[in-house]
Amino acid sequence: xxxxLRPRPSLGDNYPVTGLMRAVLEKGKxxxxxxxxxxxxxxxxxxxxxxxxPVPGGGPxxxxxxxxxxxxxxxxRVHRVVRTDQGRYLLKGDNALGDDGSLAxxxxxxxxxxxxxxxxxxxxxxxxxxxAVARLSRSSWFTRLCRRVRRTLARREGRA
Amino acid sequence: xxxxxxxxRTYAPSDDVVIREIEGEIVIVPxxxxxxxxxxxxxxxxxxxxxxxxxxxxxxxLGTVVQELLDDYDAPAELLKGEVIGLLQELYxxxxxxxxG
Numbered sequence: 001x002x003x004x005l006r007p008r009p010s011l012g013d014n015y016p017v018t019g020l021m022r023a024v025l026e027k028g029k030x031x032x033x034x035x036x037x038x039x040x041x042x043x044x045x046x047x048x049x050x051x052x053x054p055v056p057g058g059g060p061x062x063x064x065x066x067x068x069x070x071x072x073x074x075x076x077r078v079h080r081v082v083r084t085d086q087g088r089y090l091l092k093g094d095n096a097l098g099d100d101g102s103l104a105x106x107x108x109x110x111x112x113x114x115x116x117x118x119x120x121x122x123x124x125x126x127x128x129x130x131x132a133v134a135r136l137s138r139s140s141w142f143t144r145l146c147r148r149v150r151r152t153l154a155r156r157e158g159r160a
Numbered sequence: 161x162x163x164x165x166x167x168x169r170t171y172a173p174s175d176d177v178v179i180r181e182i183e184g185e186i187v188i189v190p191x192x193x194x195x196x197x198x199x200x201x202x203x204x205x206x207x208x209x210x211x212x213x214x215x216x217x218x219x220x221x222l223g224t225v226v227q228e229l230l231d232d233y234d235a236p237a238e239l240l241k242g243e244v245i246g247l248l249q250e251l252y253x254x255x256x257x258x259x260x261g
Contacts, residue, residue, distance in 0.1 A: 004206050019182070024189060024196030029196050032197045032199050
């Protein structure tokens with residue numbers, strides 16, 4: 001007989017893990033998983049491993065990066081709170097041109113408390129920095145500008 | 161030294177695990193390290209492990225569970241007993257089950 005208990009390889013982006021994540025958070029524990037996609041680039045990059053902790057009592061604040069259930073796809077996303085208004089949260093990826101809409105508190109699973117890139121922890125940035133990024137990223141011109149700057153820098157590095 | 165699994169004792173899933181059935185697969189995430197690590201510390205069972213796990217509800221001694229499995233599966237008694245004890249020992253060492261009585 002084979003080993004009846006087996007390590008489960010990475011659950012992957014399309015695996016329906018919402019219930020699992022909620023259950024972990026309901027026990028007051030954080031969960032750790034691999035984030036996919038580029039919508040939060042460069043703060044979170046494709047393949048970074050993020051740790052998501054329970055939301056504090058007061059709820060997420062503007063600038064917090066949160067894991068949430070996307071209303072259209074039902075999948076897990078990690079985006080930034082760019083505005084809070086009477087118990088609803090406007091979320092947007094730092095590198096996305098459009099927002100995710102104004103979501104109820106229930107849709108938000110938890111707050112990103114740690115990011116690892118290639119096995120090393122990354123700085124999360126201060127609350128002031130996070131709030132400033134949130135404010136700037138409300139308008140798509142800032143995102144377009146950042147994308148342009150990054151493309152220019154990448155081209156220069158390619159030439160050097 | 162880790163305690164040995166005893167057929168006269170009763171075992172049940174620990175409160176320090178999260179268990180979900182997802183797309184027909186049982187996924188277990190231990191929380192003993194203080195975090196639900198979906199990346200590096202996530203487990204599943206094969207069909208046989210699943211059959212054993214489904215009977216670990218803390219309601220009857222392990223010996224009764226083994227007898228039920230012998231009734232359900234056409235397997236040599238000693239082999240089956242060894243497999244059950246082996247799996248429970250691993251689950252116990254990983255603190256995924258607890259002794260109930």
